[in-house]
Amino acid sequence: MAAQKNIPKDAQVMMAILKEMGVTEYEPRVINQMLEFSYRYITDVLDEAKVYSSHANKKMIDVEDVKLAVQCLLEHSFTSPPPRDLLMDLARQKNSVPLPPIRPYTGPKLPPERYCLTAANYRLKPLRKPSVESSAMPLVLTSSGLSRIGTQQQLSGIGKLSSHSLAGGKLSLNMMGRGAPGQPTITIKPAPTSTVLSVPSSITQVPIIRFNPGQASGATVIGGHMASVTPKVVMSTIITPSQPSVSTVDISSLKRKHEDDDYDAS
Amino acid sequence: MAAIKQEIEGKKDGITNKDTLLAVLKFLKENNLKGTEELLLKEANVKDEDLKQQDQSDVSSALAAYKSESDPSVYEEYYTSLKTFIESSLDVHKCELSMVLYPVFVQMYLELVYNNHEGEAIAFFEKFNKDQESYYEEDLKQLFTVTKAEHMARNQLMENFKSSEFTLRMSRDSYNHLKRYLLDKKHTVLLNIIQEHLFIDVYDGVPRTKLQIDSTAGGVLGEARRDANKAKVYYGLMKEPDINIPLDDDDGETEGEDKPKKKKPKKDLLLSRKTKNDPNAPPMNRIPLPEVKDHHKLEKVKSLKESLKRVSVAPDHLPSICFYTFLNSYSGVTSVDITEDSSTMSAGFSDSYIRVFSLNQSKLRCVKQRDALGVIDPLADDVLERMMDDRTATVYKTLLGHSGMVCATSFNPDRSFMLSSSTDGTIRLWSTATWTNLVCYKGHNYPVWDVKFGPYGHYFVSGGHDNTARLWSTDHYQPLRLFAGHLADIDTVRFHPNSCYVATGSTDRTVRLWDVHSGSCVRIMTGHKAPIHTLEFSPDGRYIASAGVDQVILLWDVASGELAGQLKGHTGTIYSLAYSREGATLASGACDNTVKLWDVNKLLDDQDGEGITTANLVNSTSYEIGSYPTKSTPVLSLHFTRRNLLLAAGPYVP
Numbered sequence: 001m002a003a004q005k006n007i008p009k010d011a012q013v014m015m016a017i018l019k020e021m022g023v024t025e026y027e028p029r030v031i032n033q034m035l036e037f038s039y040r041y042i043t044d045v046l047d048e049a050k051v052y053s054s055h056a057n058k059k060m061i062d063v064e065d066v067k068l069a070v071q072c073l074l075e076h077s078f079t080s081p082p083p084r085d086l087l088m089d090l091a092r093q094k095n096s097v098p099l100p101p102i103r104p105y106t107g108p109k110l111p112p113e114r115y116c117l118t119a120a121n122y123r124l125k126p127l128r129k130p131s132v133e134s135s136a137m138p139l140v141l142t143s144s145g146l147s148r149i150g151t152q153q154q155l156s157g158i159g160k161l162s163s164h165s166l167a168g169g170k171l172s173l174n175m176m177g178r179g180a181p182g183q184p185t186i187t188i189k190p191a192p193t194s195t196v197l198s199v200p201s202s203i204t205q206v207p208i209i210r211f212n213p214g215q216a217s218g219a220t221v222i223g224g225h226m227a228s229v230t231p232k233v234v235m236s237t238i239i240t241p242s243q244p245s246v247s248t249v250d251i252s253s254l255k256r257k258h259e260d261d262d263y264d265a266s
Numbered sequence: 267m268a269a270i271k272q273e274i275e276g277k278k279d280g281i282t283n284k285d286t287l288l289a290v291l292k293f294l295k296e297n298n299l300k301g302t303e304e305l306l307l308k309e310a311n312v313k314d315e316d317l318k319q320q321d322q323s324d325v326s327s328a329l330a331a332y333k334s335e336s337d338p339s340v341y342e343e344y345y346t347s348l349k350t351f352i353e354s355s356l357d358v359h360k361c362e363l364s365m366v367l368y369p370v371f372v373q374m375y376l377e378l379v380y381n382n383h384e385g386e387a388i389a390f391f392e393k394f395n396k397d398q399e400s401y402y403e404e405d406l407k408q409l410f411t412v413t414k415a416e417h418m419a420r421n422q423l424m425e426n427f428k429s430s431e432f433t434l435r436m437s438r439d440s441y442n443h444l445k446r447y448l449l450d451k452k453h454t455v456l457l458n459i460i461q462e463h464l465f466i467d468v469y470d471g472v473p474r475t476k477l478q479i480d481s482t483a484g485g486v487l488g489e490a491r492r493d494a495n496k497a498k499v500y501y502g503l504m505k506e507p508d509i510n511i512p513l514d515d516d517d518g519e520t521e522g523e524d525k526p527k528k529k530k531p532k533k534d535l536l537l538s539r540k541t542k543n544d545p546n547a548p549p550m551n552r553i554p555l556p557e558v559k560d561h562h563k564l565e566k567v568k569s570l571k572e573s574l575k576r577v578s579v580a581p582d583h584l585p586s587i588c589f590y591t592f593l594n595s596y597s598g599v600t601s602v603d604i605t606e607d608s609s610t611m612s613a614g615f616s617d618s619y620i621r622v623f624s625l626n627q628s629k630l631r632c633v634k635q636r637d638a639l640g641v642i643d644p645l646a647d648d649v650l651e652r653m654m655d656d657r658t659a660t661v662y663k664t665l666l667g668h669s670g671m672v673c674a675t676s677f678n679p680d681r682s683f684m685l686s687s688s689t690d691g692t693i694r695l696w697s698t699a700t701w702t703n704l705v706c707y708k709g710h711n712y713p714v715w716d717v718k719f720g721p722y723g724h725y726f727v728s729g730g731h732d733n734t735a736r737l738w739s740t741d742h743y744q745p746l747r748l749f750a751g752h753l754a755d756i757d758t759v760r761f762h763p764n765s766c767y768v769a770t771g772s773t774d775r776t777v778r779l780w781d782v783h784s785g786s787c788v789r790i791m792t793g794h795k796a797p798i799h800t801l802e803f804s805p806d807g808r809y810i811a812s813a814g815v816d817q818v819i820l821l822w823d824v825a826s827g828e829l830a831g832q833l834k835g836h837t838g839t840i841y842s843l844a845y846s847r848e849g850a851t852l853a854s855g856a857c858d859n860t861v862k863l864w865d866v867n868k869l870l871d872d873q874d875g876e877g878i879t880t881a882n883l884v885n886s887t888s889y890e891i892g893s894y895p896t897k898s899t900p901v902l903s904l905h906f907t908r909r910n911l912l913l914a915a916g917p918y919v920p
Contacts, residue, residue, distance in 0.1 A: 087734055100739075118704055
């Protein structure tokens with residue numbers, strides 16, 4: 001044992017507690033761990049007590065507040081097993097059900113699939129198909145006829161495009177172009193939100209660019225990503241081929257439907 | 267005990283506690299509470315003459331019975347007088363009566379604490395706690411931490427003391443003696459305590475000696491009541507299904523002529539046991555059991571063939587011991603389990619790993635991948651062999667899955683599954699074909715200290731910190747049976763060889779036997795003086811051997827629930843027990859780094875079936891037939907192979 005005077009008072013108190021509880025042999029680090037634990041526990045209790053005392057509009061923490069705080073912490077962190085009479089009751093209920101018969105010749109006897117860990121915990125991403133890609137290329141009308149968007153410059157020839165950059169939200173692209181008769185106009189409106197659950201990309205808006213040619217029938221084009229940073233980026237992303245949202249899946253359908261499979265006595 | 271109370275109060279009539287009623291009336295009258303008094307008179311139909319019988323002293327004594335706010339110094343006085351009375355009584359009665367002191371002491375202390383007499387409680391405790399028996403020391407330590415009424419609410423031990431009764435067994439003579447004393451002294455407090463918190467199981471017979479009492483004392487709440495051990499227990503083994511064993515073995519043909527003759531009688535012995543009808547065996551349909559498959563039959567044949575080569579273990583024919591030492595594990599190994607055919611061993615570690623080792627020449631194989639499996643012809647004879655991938659076979663496999671220390675592992679009899687339980691409260695089922703985790707059984711929310719498969723597979727039992735043992739089957743995600751009744755953690759669980767009963771050993775120093783069919787406790791066996799860490803059923807199912815921190819192995823007779831024998835000799839906590847295959851020898855391994863062998867047959871022969879008597883207890887013949895020390899390696903697990911070679915395992919702890 002190290003010289004008593006070098007050890008701080010708290011540690012001495014902890015050593016005395018250990019001795020009183022009958023613990024004679026312990027590594028020296030045990031005292032530090034116990035001190036840390038007691039510090040953390042007491043701060044938690046006092047924090048809780050402060051909450052209760054301020055709720056009761058008291059200026060200072062009271063013994064009652066501390067008592068309440070201790071009780072609450074006991075129920076949250078330091079739970080103990082259920083009392084014996086409750087267990088006997090539960091046991092009586094459970095033991096009254098006769099043992100279920102064993103179905104023969106069913107291979108390894110395991111619980112139903114959803115209670116096992118045998119399901120795959122991965123899902124394969126489908127391969128991209130080329131035809132979808134080309135149709136996903138956005139078409140922009142220029143005065144020279146339908147052509148793919150080449151550069152920003154071309155597009156700027158159409159008219160002033162004002163686009164707001166939004167952080168992950170809706171993007172509205174207002175075409176302030178000449179709606180000259182005979183000229184097909186492009187209206188871009190944000191698509192209804194749907195969460196695309198494909199692995200690498202983030203959840204994005206998929207605006208539908210509706211293209212109304214003056215004479216020909218319209219063609220609905222599905223635009224690409226709308227990144228939300230700058231107009232330039234926005235434009236360039238229209239160019240990029242879109243991810244086919246074939247694998248758009250509703251998140252909710254992936255969640256297993258939980259029945260009341262909580263542990264119960266019945 | 268009710269008789270005593272009535273005698274003291276001296277009345278036998280309709281209204282209960284008539285004295286109290288009269289006392290209350292008197293009290294009301296004295297304090298001029300006329301209205302209340304008249305109302306009470308009318309309601310209770312008290313006649314006038316009864317009123318006159320009361321006088322002052324009776325009032326206060328009757329009321330004092332309800333107020334436990336009696337003067338705290340009185341407790342010390344009562345306890346001392348009880349002690350002197352007991353010491354002055356005849357020797358014959360002294361031992362039995364002194365058993366009363368401990369529960370009375372505890373209850374008095376609790377009452378003082380409950381009524382907020384903290385100082386007196388502590389003084390009372392310090393004065394008398396040294397007098398108590400040594401095996402109650404742990405409980406007393408816990409008791410001492412309870413000094414305020416608020417502490418009592420959360421302490422589990424206190425709840426048990428308050429709600430349940432401490433059981434004592436006493437002969438009629440001693441009981442009458444005690445009754446006379448209590449009637450003479452009229453110490454109401456003492457009387458109340460004894461009445462409410464003590465259950466005295468009176469039996470007609472000779473008072474027991476100190477040794478006899480000591481042998482069954484030690485349970486947290488005293489001994490077991492006699493009627494707790496009355497239910498019939500089917501301890502026999504189940505009838506085995508008929509198996510046609512090919513009598514013309516390959517071995518038999520190659521060896522000499524005399525060999526087959528030697529083999530036949532042995533075979534007959536093993537076979538004949540099956541056909542006899544054992545009255546103590548449970549009927550086959552008592553609990554649903556999995557059907558017997560072909561590979562079970564093959565396994566059985568193999569097992570019988572190996573058993574023929576068995577060497578029976580006897581004092582003059584000691585077994586060889588093969589010890590598996592875990593090096594560099596720094597006590598990380600917490601449990602070890604070996605399969606029935608001794609081919610595979612699994613070890614659970616405190617860092618949540620499980621390692622499975624192969625103990626014979628063959629390596630551990632895994633099932634092939636899906637593509638490779640597709641090309642196998644399912645109708646081939648050796649399809650099961652072809653399914654396994656020899657290229658990736660290794661000598662050991664590591665299984666990860668738990669999030670806490672692995673406390674126990676268990677293989678099922680045909681080695682297709684393995685279970686592991688851990689301090690994270692879950693039990694995991696692993697497949698030994700794919701070496702993956704198949705199911706996670708959640709039910710205990712507290713550490714699960716032990717898990718064991720049943721002898722026919724399919725069922726397994728687990729016991730943990732929540733004081734319950736649960737019976738599960740591999741195809742249900744919730745337990746089928748809940749065995750509740752223990753007062754402290756369950757440290758060890760075992761199935762009876764006929765799969766109809768489960769034995770549990772606990773920190774409350776009792777061993778209980780539970781019926782799988784009904785879930786009720788059929789036997790309570792007290793006698794251990796410290797937590798129990800290991801249990802074993804004898805191969806014929808008649809006896810249970812249990813051992814733990816108190817370093818003594820106790821043998822219990824399952825049929826009666828009585829103690830059948832004591833084996834003393836170890837100097838450290840015993841962690842493992844194993845019976846030899848024919849049940850004649852018991853091996854035990856302990857923290858004192860030794861493996862000891864005991865001659866069980868001799869112990870049982872010496873008793874001639876009469877059970878334990880003082881003579882046996884005094885008898886100092888040691889039944890120890892061998893003691894094998896290791897080099898600072900506590901013995902965690904013992905296993906007799908089919909040929910009676912003893913395998914042992916433990917971590918090297920320098």
